[in-house]
Amino acid sequence: MGEDVLGGRYRLVRLIGRGGMGAVHEAVDTELDRRVAVKQLRGAGGRDAAALALTRLRREAQALARISHPGVVQVHDSGRHEDRPYLVMELLDGVDLAKLVEAHGPLPPSVAAAVGLGMCRALAAAHTAGVLHRDVKPTNVTVTAAGRVVLQDFGLARIVEEPAITQAGVLIGTPQYMAPELIRGELPGPEADMYGLGACLYLMLVGTPPLGTDPVDVGVLVERAVGPGIPKLTGRIGSGVPHALAHLVDALCGQEPGHRPSTTDVDALLASLPSADDERALRRLVADRAREQAVEFVYSPPAQDSSAPELLDWAAIPQAEPAVRDVHRPLTLSDGTRQLLLSSMTADNARSRQREAVNLVLRGDIQEAVRMLTAVAQVCASALGPDHPTTLTSQYWQAVCLARLGAGAEALELFSRVNAATEQRRGRDRD
Incomplete structure (x- = not known):
């Protein structure tokens, strides 16, 4: 294309x-x-x-x-x-909150408080500017490598002094994190965004969505949201959540908008918790997830179909003895995500993309670089051959990315494979 x-x-x-x-x-x-x-x-x-x-x-x-x-x-x-x-x-370089919890399970209360504090301050700025987000949920929250918490996707936002954008018969939002008053069709206020913040805190602290994990339809979720609501955290046995934080989540997730705490109240409480302003643990969790994602991209090639180029066949490359065994990870990326990765890559532009990716590595944008290098390596393997210098160069830089993200064993194995393939190619050229 x-x-x-x-x-x-x-x-x-x-x-x-x-x-x-x-x-x-x-x-x-x-x-x-x-x-x-x-x-x-x-x-x-x-x-x-x-x-x-x-x-x-x-x-x-x-x-x-x-x-x-x-x-x-x-x-x-x-x-x-x-x-x-x-x-x-x-363009945000980081991990969304949903993926962070999916990878690590319940987050330590201090980390959840740090994320909640960042979300609260972003919502306070939006509300001060007269903007209601209306779709506060984990996939709309990104935590960057530097520990910055960023609220995004204001596609359903409402500017307070302007009329709401509606569509008859359509539920606008995500029931798992949607305030009951929005589901009932009432005019939203800042309290609806605070409910979304509370539901996100619940996910971070418990590790499961607030209205349950069973595969239920939207109707059931709506009934739970406007009926019993999100289960209480206060008094939950073995949760390990400080009482003040559990009480805050319960208050934010309350059915009555007028009873929910304001951004000022939430900010004061979260900021007073131990380590709530310490980003170190949060940055470490994001770095761990970034490393796991990079390994997944390198070791989990996209599934082949009629619209995608033939992908890299590792069996075609001579195998050096790996430094650490069993480093191949399960295929955890969805086929759709893998296909999106390749959709804009062709043999004609692969080399220029490789140069861009190397520049990204040199700038320190490792997450973006490893995605681009993976696509380049796969396209080059198909168009030029698995042992072509361009293919091997892309794999070499993939290994550099893995090493910089802390995946030393996987990086060493990939370096060994590239070296073995390079030596075999040199041998054929001498012959």
């Missing part, structure tokens, strides 16, 4: 994900030489759906432009490309 450049400036590099409104890409701002995230509306859909999506994208841009706070993702630009509106935002 050809390369897309939006507005003559933003070159799309990698599809990050898809949603109801459209797609989000990692891109390069060619004027400022920086990496950004670009949300672009999809072209399909009826006239009413397209108009609604456009209104929401404009509302998101306006909402983000109002807020200036390190805990809220920054908006850089907006425009149109081939009559499709797009929004350019800060």
